Amino acid sequence: MDTEAVRSFVRAAELGQLQHAANELGVTQQAVSKRIAALERELEVRLFTRTARGVELTLDGQAFLPHARDIVTGVERAITAVRPGSRALRIDVLGLRSAQAVILHDYWRSHPEINLDVVTLRVNDPRVAVAAVEAGEIDATFRTVTDPTMLPRDVRTIHAFDSPLELLVGPRHPLASSRTLTPPQLRRHRIWVPGIAPRTEWGEFYDQLATEFDLRIDATGPHFGDEVLLETLADSADVATLVGARDRYIWPTNYDLRRIPIVNPTLAYPLSLILRTANPHPSLAAIIKHFGNLTPLPETVWRPSWATSAPH
Template identity: 55%
Template sequence: MDLNAVRTYVAVADAGRFQQAAADLAITQQAVSKRIASLEKELGVRLFTRTPRGARPTMDGQAFLPHARALLQAEERAAASVRPGRRALRIDVIGRRLAPADLLRDFHRARPGTEFDVVTLFDADAAFAAVLSGTIDASFRAVTLPERQLPEGIATARVHDEPVQLVTGPDHAFATARSVTPAELAGH
């Protein structure tokens, strides 16, 4: 279905006159008539009764009007979903029960008008590719590569240090340690 024809139909229904709809849409009255005729042909019904005072929707036209408005709203939502600055932020969080997900929840509570699309990519390479392609806006994950080895175009920023627990058996040398550094783990 031609959305320009649907938009024209709604404009005529709202204005009550083909001439006014043409002015509102910045097209000729002939273009309005052609679009309406094309839509009527596609639907197999007459949408307007033409009178000396203008045009008013037929019963079929009245039945179609809320659906036509819904089509135009769906078109706007679809376009807005990919418009930079207008679409939801697409954020990769490796696990929805980990600290980065909590950071996003806290951010959303502080700014409830901000929309998020949260995705979970389990592979860092997939996350890097998604950021580079624009599929996602950001990824929260542990990055173990040195900055110089990251793919070109990828930058990182430390946003959260998450405590990590060392789990050992009861007889291990670190079983009673209160803390252990990575250097102390070397060789174990």
């Protein structure tokens, strides 16, 4: 069904004259008349009768009008949902329980008037996310490109915020009673981070972390989801994992898992935001400003090499 024909029918019905509908739609009266005639042929009913004053709805036209209005409204909403500048601010996060999503949710709670659409592309290759930004499919993505020269000319990256890491362990783990931990205390303990994808920023992050502090990072096996990971930690006396301090995890109370901050130095995962250089979404600037108002990390912080020159 031609949606422009449906739109022409709705405006003609509401205004009572084909010429008035044509003027509002920016087309000729003949175009409106042809659209409505084609719609009547498709529906196999008469929608209007002509009068000296214009047009009046037939009984079939009266029956069709409310549904036609719904069609026009649905089309307008669909266009608004995808048109840059009029649609919601669309930001890609790595997961809906990640620090990025948590901070965006906190911002939205303070600014409920913002039209925000949080999505997850679920791709490991940052180039795919960059391409989505460049094409305008999303307005920004929380990805780190360790080599900025790979970015297209009309896409840039900015430092958003740092996510401090914590050790997550079950109640029988030898470090479970610790209130804080230093990186040297993690040596010789198995830190299980399943599913680290090669050639990703987090793969490079864990490589540098393991080398710097002589840690045993185990990426064995696929990642079957947070529920399996948390259950494994609860049952184990020797497996731990690393999580972001702002990451949101939920587990049954009988798991009795412990989140232990890592200090001296704090291990910081740098989170960057990739966005278009020109004409970014108008709501994005306020969120970027919000990142700058987050509580700063302690002075003693370790970051990977690609982040040491970024502003913090």
